Amino acid sequence: MAVTIDTHSYFFLFSTGLLSILLVHSFLRRCLKPSNKDFKSPPSPPALPIIGHLHLLSIILPKCFQALASRYGPLMKITIGASTSLVVSNAKVAREVLKIQDLNYSNRPRFPTGDYQIYKRSSFFEAEYGAYWRFLKKICMTELLSAQQLNRFADIRKEEFVKLLEVVLRSAKKNEAFDVGAELMSMTNNVVCRMTMSTRCSEGSDDSKKIREFTDGIVKVAAKLSLGEVWGPLKKFDLFGFGKKLKAALTEYDELVERIMVEHESNRHGGERKRKDMMDILLEISEDEKAEVKLNRNHIKAFLLVSLAGFIHRGHRYNCCCVAMDISRDYQPAKSVQQAQRRDQRVVGSNRLIEESDAPNLPYLQAVVKEGLRLHPPSPMILRQNNEACKINSYDVAAKSRTIINAYAVMRDPDSWEDPSEFVPERYSTSARESHEFHYLPFGSGRRACPGSALALAVMHVVIGSLVQCFDWKVKGGEKVNMEIGPAVSGAMLHPLECYPTAQVNASIICSRV
Numbered sequence: 001m002a003v004t005i006d007t008h009s010y011f012f013l014f015s016t017g018l019l020s021i022l023l024v025h026s027f028l029r030r031c032l033k034p035s036n037k038d039f040k041s042p043p044s045p046p047a048l049p050i051i052g053h054l055h056l057l058s059i060i061l062p063k064c065f066q067a068l069a070s071r072y073g074p075l076m077k078i079t080i081g082a083s084t085s086l087v088v089s090n091a092k093v094a095r096e097v098l099k100i101q102d103l104n105y106s107n108r109p110r111f112p113t114g115d116y117q118i119y120k121r122s123s124f125f126e127a128e129y130g131a132y133w134r135f136l137k138k139i140c141m142t143e144l145l146s147a148q149q150l151n152r153f154a155d156i157r158k159e160e161f162v163k164l165l166e167v168v169l170r171s172a173k174k175n176e177a178f179d180v181g182a183e184l185m186s187m188t189n190n191v192v193c194r195m196t197m198s199t200r201c202s203e204g205s206d207d208s209k210k211i212r213e214f215t216d217g218i219v220k221v222a223a224k225l226s227l228g229e230v231w232g233p234l235k236k237f238d239l240f241g242f243g244k245k246l247k248a249a250l251t252e253y254d255e256l257v258e259r260i261m262v263e264h265e266s267n268r269h270g271g272e273r274k275r276k277d278m279m280d281i282l283l284e285i286s287e288d289e290k291a292e293v294k295l296n297r298n299h300i301k302a303f304l305l306v307s308l309a310g311f312i313h314r315g316h317r318y319n320c321c322c323v324a325m326d327i328s329r330d331y332q333p334a335k336s337v338q339q340a341q342r343r344d345q346r347v348v349g350s351n352r353l354i355e356e357s358d359a360p361n362l363p364y365l366q367a368v369v370k371e372g373l374r375l376h377p378p379s380p381m382i383l384r385q386n387n388e389a390c391k392i393n394s395y396d397v398a399a400k401s402r403t404i405i406n407a408y409a410v411m412r413d414p415d416s417w418e419d420p421s422e423f424v425p426e427r428y429s430t431s432a433r434e435s436h437e438f439h440y441l442p443f444g445s446g447r448r449a450c451p452g453s454a455l456a457l458a459v460m461h462v463v464i465g466s467l468v469q470c471f472d473w474k475v476k477g478g479e480k481v482n483m484e485i486g487p488a489v490s491g492a493m494l495h496p497l498e499c500y501p502t503a504q505v506n507a508s509i510i511c512s513r514v
């Protein structure tokens, strides 16, 4: 009994202390802020003391911001605890931020993960807009993710696709359910680990598996820690221990990548490696005395981490959603769609597997991929911050305002899209393509747009194309796929997608011929 009373009183003291600090913090913030009557702030829902708009939000933030925007407009101010953000929800305002004010919005807000980041702001994603960021962007475009470098690894991607198809084929033969998400994750992981540091998950080595586990841990705990912004000055205390967990996961990643890097260095100097992977290229650049920016080991590890996390987590999530939609689509193809599909089929034929180079000639497949990204963007919320005060949508915006472009809402805006919640690949006719500029933001836009989009699309076209080319799919446990998205900002599907594949007559022939 005594223990219960003690626990209660500690809890009471802790909560009172916490509330008092938050109250004093928000009071001081209000008092110290110079009042400017001419400052026209963006609209905001009625807020409660301390928690702000927390009571209006649900766990699926992009959806919830979308609903609030329909009442408060395409630029609104949302406060959660000590954190205030501006939320952009339509193409017109997104264009103002990402095009007209692109330079002003060339930074991202500081993440609370920063205090526990062993690489500090070396990460390309978080790097401040300046000489270092520009240097990384240049090497991304000219070397690491250039078309030439991507072509050099085309055979690796092909090998991994075929291995994936073999796994599906085995499930089909045994009449077993196939976990689409897990298998796509594993395939994506192997592709990216081989392209970045020539390692894959195989009987001989489990480095690639460890990398997946570490990046998975890092992404999940970093997402939880980012929400710590709402605690204001209290975030320093790392109340839930996420900071400590992040540091531990990063240290494990660091040790593994350091070992792989040492192996690369000795192979490079011994001349053993036949083709350069991303790590080789970055090591070479780090030895260049004339380079504008001298890269160190931490810069390289941080860069690889962003690429791994970007690809493994966003790529597989998207592929999964897209497959799900194509499978679940209850469609009666219109004549034009049937023609497009037939034309697509004619390009590839039935005696060979679809290739990356086929994609430009497969408009229907491209449209399926595009539509999947619109409805289920793997990064539904894009984070930016303005350097200087400015006007957006005729409202005043203070310098260093955290700004969220809700790509989920922009790409489902009924003013921009007919039947916005429907999966309709045939909406992308050639003539309509131009008008989608800022209505369509799966990879962001402007100078901080995703540099990996070409690689991501190359993989998606082949994965979706070959899974549909070789197999018919039946969803486990019923006809309809549950497309509900997961909590917070992830954009991932909440429920695993398990299906029974049936090989089309030519599937095993195709696999054995590759």
Ligand code: HEM
Pocket (backbone or CB within 6 Å): 124, 125, 126, 145, 306, 307, 308, 310, 311, 314, 315, 318, 377, 378, 379, 382, 383, 441, 442, 443, 444, 445, 446, 447, 448, 449, 450, 451, 452, 453, 455, 456
């Ligand atoms: C389906 C796959 C992917 C999606 C949907 C995606 C989406 C995005 C989005 C929305 C952003 C923010 C853009 C902005 O602020 O305007 C971004 C940034 C970034 N992405 Fe991707 N991405 C994907 C795959 C990749 C891949 C494969 C790589 C690298 C190999 C990559 C590397 C990066 C980097 C380095 C940034 C930060 C760029 C900067 O801050 O300048 N992403 N991505």
